[in-house]
Amino acid sequence: MTQNGNFKRRVRARAPKTGESYTAALRHIRQASGHDTSPNHTDTQSLRLAVAQTSLFSDPRDGTALRSSGVEIRRLMREADKEGARLIHFPEGATCSPNKRIMSQSGPENIGPSDWTRFDWAVLGEELEEIGRLARELGLWAVFGSVHRLTPPHRPHNSLYVVSDRGELVTRYDERMLSNTKISFMYSPGKGPVTFEVEHLRFGCALGMEAHYPEIFTEYERLDVDCVLFSTTGEIPSAAPPFAAEALGHAASNTYWVSYAAHAPQSVAIPAGIAAPDGRWKAQCPADGAPALIVTDISVDRKHPARPWRRTARSDLYEAQKIDGDPRSDARNSF
Template sequence: MLATCQSLITADVRGNAAHIRSLMRQARAAGARLAHFPEGALTGYAKHQIRDWSAVDWNVVREEFKRTAALAGELELWVVVGGAHRLTPPHWPHNSLYVISDSGELVGRYDKRFLSNTEVTSFYTPGFEPLVFEVDGWRFGCAICIETVFPALFAEYERLDVDAVLLSMYYNLPERNLMAQAHASINSYWISYANSADCSAVSPSALYGPDGLALGVCEGNGSASLICTVLDPATPEFDVPLTKARPWRRLASAGEIYRQRRVDDERSCDQTRF
């Protein structure tokens, strides 16, 4: 079971961490094996809570991360949580998703690759690699916010054979939800859309199935909340997306089924005649 968590994000790292850990406990109590959080959930997000990196107390960030990881181990819960990853000065941080295992160990980090103009010119250092990890035999990929507008990234994760993409957001316009739904449908996999609570009135957190339809949506009233969803490939509605559409699209994208049917016909070659 996957918990899509809509946490409160402020400039107070300790407060952010407290919200994260509260939702982690709720997720585990509901039976979740993985809890997924928004962009910048732990540290806050640049341009909003963070205006200057010098204002960030990295010792507090490290302390609260360790407490969060320790709770993940105590709960035996996988956690994917957003936060800024400090680099050696004068380099700007990465905008990252930390993957914490159910033993409380940091086992991976996804660094946002496609940054906005403001992010890349004023706040963050880009990453360059996808991240795929496994939980209980399920393969998960990671993406962050504006990367939603880059379809090639989601196609790449389909080629990497993921079952679901964890898409962490800090965004307050509804078109990103529609894009996430489209990527879920086009690639026939689940997408967990975890947004900040203060963006939820117009862009609530949600879980989209391989058919692109919402399986659950968080409250849109600005409060911290979560939805827990069983990822079940045996769901009848997912038969076509998973067992027919996805294999066919992969085959079609390779192109050989079309190339071998190309004909040498003047009525095909001449595109100026009716």
């Protein structure tokens, strides 16, 4: 860990001097030291990834709570940096996951259209700026859930912000497959998939209840992602196992990594973790209901045959070899 820390300090020292991004400075120093991992040098790429489980903040009217969520996010970012992570992944609504009853104009007894004027947008904006500044300071990518405000009367998006190691918002993923309550009363749906690259690895984003929809994950396989960052929320532990099981299944069926980030209250059932392409957990946070993170290396072998074969199998490979006829008429009453 000390060696890795010294290496990162060299990268940070070079970047401001040359005007390069953290990634460009990292690549230069690796080349100079004979440790280049670009596609021209190896068929295996790797990245140190952190996944976090955070406290659940559900009242967007409470500016103090919004600030506390920002403090917690930044504390975990610093911990991830000390462990050598290049990217840290947070749950849905890591800054705040507004409760539908708190937001309801006719609530809390009845759930109706959300009143987004209740959200302390000014405090949220300040916390987002602080997160970006720390990402730049650490040279760390951060992906975290937040509400994204749109011009009224449009409802906001439920989003994942992708902040680069230069502290810039490089892209945003908006949840597409919203729940009945979300689409009826709370949010505007997103329009499409989002991918981005860090260290020659391509990431995709999924959010909320989208683990229930395999088409979201097969779409990312077609887009050549190496890892899907799936962020969800929740305070009821009993809701966690189906999502976690689906995360493992998507990893195995698509032969890529899946990072599963949920809020800490659910960890007593299933903690946040990183699912490997073999459909097993590579690493998981503690199952104690407390905020935490886990860090591990994810790697991709470009020559591994499983993924190309599955793509071939999903094409029209079998059509030419199918035999015409009704299988019921060919049974001949025997095996």
